Amino acid sequence: xxxxxQHPSTLSVQEGDSAVIKCTYSDSASNYFPWYKQELGxxxxxxxxxxxxxxxxKDQRIAVTLNKTAKxxxxxxxxxxxxxxxxxxxxxxxGKLQFGAGTQVVVTP
Amino acid sequence: xxxxxxxxxxxxxxxxQNVTFRCDPISxxxxxxxxxxxxxxxxxxxxxxxxxxxxxxSRLLSDRFSAERPKGSFSTLEIQRTEQGDSAxxxxxxSYLNTGELFFGEGSRLTVL
Numbered sequence: 144x145x146x147x148x149q150h151p152s153t154l155s156v157q158e159g160d161s162a163v164i165k166c167t168y169s170d171s172a173s174n175y176f177p178w179y180k181q182e183l184g185x186x187x188x189x190x191x192x193x194x195x196x197x198x199x200x201k202d203q204r205i206a207v208t209l210n211k212t213a214k215x216x217x218x219x220x221x222x223x224x225x226x227x228x229x230x231x232x233x234x235x236x237x238g239k240l241q242f243g244a245g246t247q248v249v250v251t252p
Numbered sequence: 253x254x255x256x257x258x259x260x261x262x263x264x265x266x267x268x269q270n271v272t273f274r275c276d277p278i279s280x281x282x283x284x285x286x287x288x289x290x291x292x293x294x295x296x297x298x299x300x301x302x303x304x305x306x307x308x309x310s311r312l313l314s315d316r317f318s319a320e321r322p323k324g325s326f327s328t329l330e331i332q333r334t335e336q337g338d339s340a341x342x343x344x345x346x347s348y349l350n351t352g353e354l355f356f357g358e359g360s361r362l363t364v365l
Binding site: 149175177184185186187188189192232234237239240241242243244245 | 256285292293294295296297300308343345352353354356357358359
C-alpha cells in the first residue's frame with residue numbers, strides 16, 4: 144500500500160484502561176496488516192498481525208480488528224500496563240511493509 | 253544472539269563524506285530490507301533483496317545511495333557525499349521466504365554535521 148494513516152499520534156492512558164489505535168489504508172489489494180511495537184533505542188518488533196480473510200484476531204491482552212470494506216484496522220490493548228508504553232506502528236502490504244507514522248502510547252501508573 | 257545485527261550503531265560524519273552501514277540478517281532468512289526512520293516517523297522503505305538480487309528500490313533512494321548483498325548473506329548500505337538531510341536511523345530487517353514478519357535490527361543512527 145502506498146499510504147497508511149494512523150491515529151492518534153499520541154495516547155495517554157491510566158494503567159488498567161484500554162488503548163485503541165486506528166489505521167486506514169488506501170490500496171484495495173492490501174491483504175496483510177501487522178502491528179509493530181518500538182521501544183526506545185530498539186528496532187520495531189511484531190506484536191500481532193491479521194490477514195484479509197479474518198475480521199478479528201486476539202492474543203492475550205492485544206487484539207486487532209479489520210474492516211476491509213471501510214479500509215481500516217485497529218489495535219486494541221486491554222488492561223494496559225506500564226511496559227506497554229512504546230511507539231506502535233501499523234503497516235500494510237506483504238513483505239515490503241508500508242508503515243504508518245506511529246502512535247506514542249504512555250501508560251501512567 | 254541470532255537476531256539481526258547492524259554495525260555501526262552510531263556514526264557521526266561531516267557533510268560530503270561517504271558512510272557505509274553493514275547488516276547481518278538472521279542466517280536462514282533469504283529476504284533483507286533496508287528502511288530509514290526519522291524522528292517521530294515510521295520506517296520508510298528503501299530497498300530489499302531476495303538472496304543476492306536487489307528486487308526493488310524506493311524513489312527515496314537517490315543515486316548517492318547504493319546497497320549490495322554480494323553473497324546473499326550480509327548487506328551493506330553506502331551513502332556517498334552525505335547531506336544533513338541524510339541524518340536518520342537506518343534500519344535493516346530480514347524475513348524468511350515470503351512470510352509476513354520482518355525481524356528488525358536495532359539500527360544504525362547517522363548524524364551528518
